[in-house]
Amino acid sequence: MLVILAVVVAGFYVFRDNRETIYVFNWGDYIDESVISRFEKETGIKVVYDVFSTNEDMYVKIQAGGSSYDVAFPSDYMIKRMIDEDMLEKINFDNVPNYKYVDERFKDLDFDPNNEYSVPYFWGTVGILYNTAMVDEEVDSWDILWDKKYEKQILMLDSQRDSIGVALLKLGYSLNTKDIAQLEEAGELLKQQKPLVLAYVVDEVKDKMVAGEAALAVVWSGDAVQGMAENENLAYAIPKSGTNMWVDSMVIPKGAKNKEGAEKFINFMLSTEIAYLNTKHVMYSTPHTEAKKMLDEWILNNPAAYPSDEALENTETFQALGDVLREYDRIWTEVKAR
């Protein structure tokens, strides 16, 4: 036993990779993969790349420790929560000169008022992606997701805040309400809706809509743009009563082992060429002023990717909720366990 152990340990020492390394934790399918190898080639820093599928998923993994990530990509409300819980490092912006390319509109937002912890990566809205071959009325309200006509043709997001958020918006309440009665009401609404819902999904939603498996789906705008590029019958609508506008940003979690490497990576992601490659690939809306100018006409004119200021007028960003989050979890479990 000891001999085997000794050989194994020795093996680790001999073959251990001595290169500088950073650990990156991003959403699934949220980068042009070639960018990673280019970063490795240009800087000599090795990238270990992991993915997650919801903010909560990411938060729990980082909080549990064990794996120390150098760069993560949470959304607005989660950044606020992580700042409040002292989970983020302040970024040294002297090492991120390309920050100058970020549109002023996405600086100093509520969740990071002095812009010390986060650098915007992509932004977007939540809306309804629908198949015009199956839906021939105008889609401009969340109410259509409760229309019995579309029984078993509706896809909802398997994400607590987004789905409960849709119900809150339909009821005319704030996305950030802490009023338990209002949340209960939203929960009831989702329970009523459940018989009409085909499935609660996250990553599969785009493929299902492209394949014509459902008529209506609640999606993040980037998935809508990708879907519309693959199936011309698809269209995207932001309901008139308003929706959620979100920003995903790059942050450095506390406990990062290579903060300078992380800053190099963030700066690299903000260089015009790389930002353009990423935007072209994931099709979400970029806050990068120069990369946006390089985009094709069709995507710039797509209201899902770059909605008019008018459409964004009613939008609300998610705020951190603190303890009320437990209520979200209970309500969502009740909806799904029904």
Next chain:
Amino acid sequence: MKKATLSPYILWSSLFIIVPLLLVVYYSVTIETPEGIELSLENFKKFFEPIYLKVLWRSIILALISTVICLILGYPAALILAGKSFKRSNTLIMLFMLPMWMNFLLRTYAWLTLLEKNGLVNMIFQAIGLQPLNILYTETAVILGMVYNFLPFMVLPIYSVVSKIDRSIIEAAEDLGANSLIVFLRIILPLSIPGVVSGITMVFMPAVTTFVISRLLGGGQFMLIGNLIEQQFLFVGDWGFGSAISVVMILVILVSIGFMSRFENEEQGGRLW
């Protein structure tokens, strides 16, 4: 000498089985309060709320249905495989094992595409003039996924027991005038019970705790106990409650194994593992 050869196993199982189990129990009976960590049964109390009991109940029912279907499909299959007349049984066993070489997740994803509204199954159905089948994202799809994935666990233990039955016993029965029905009822069936018991246990256990099948084929609509545990650990971060559910599950499984082992015949070592 005996002690020395045993010690690596003891070390291994205490490190990777006993310690984690103790940790699960520890998390399940403690809660974090502002004053520190406190001993409490709060987590278990929470589990006995109707909504969570409903999840447990649904998991057990779905797992039972899948186990019964696996038994109905698997028992005759095992008999056929073990039958002497069947020369190609090795090839057939291979065919049963072959899908298991592929990743479980991939096989479940494959069903996702097969069962789609515009998927392969419906395309074939429509081509031969049948009604399209809309079972994706229903309980039927979840049960189908469980039966498909766990059927080999039923067939193989029964097969290994039945193929070990001494042929001369059957011949003796036939000499004494028993027809094939009597041979089956009085000889093969009783002797195959240990295999059936381990088959049932081996199908029921993974079926009752699965979370991938219900998520993918059930479209997130059928929350099972496995999903509930996963959600506590990965999304909510409530390790205490997640551990409490796990402890309840361990108890459920222990009770069912204890119940099943009463039917097991000690002398027939028919377990596959």
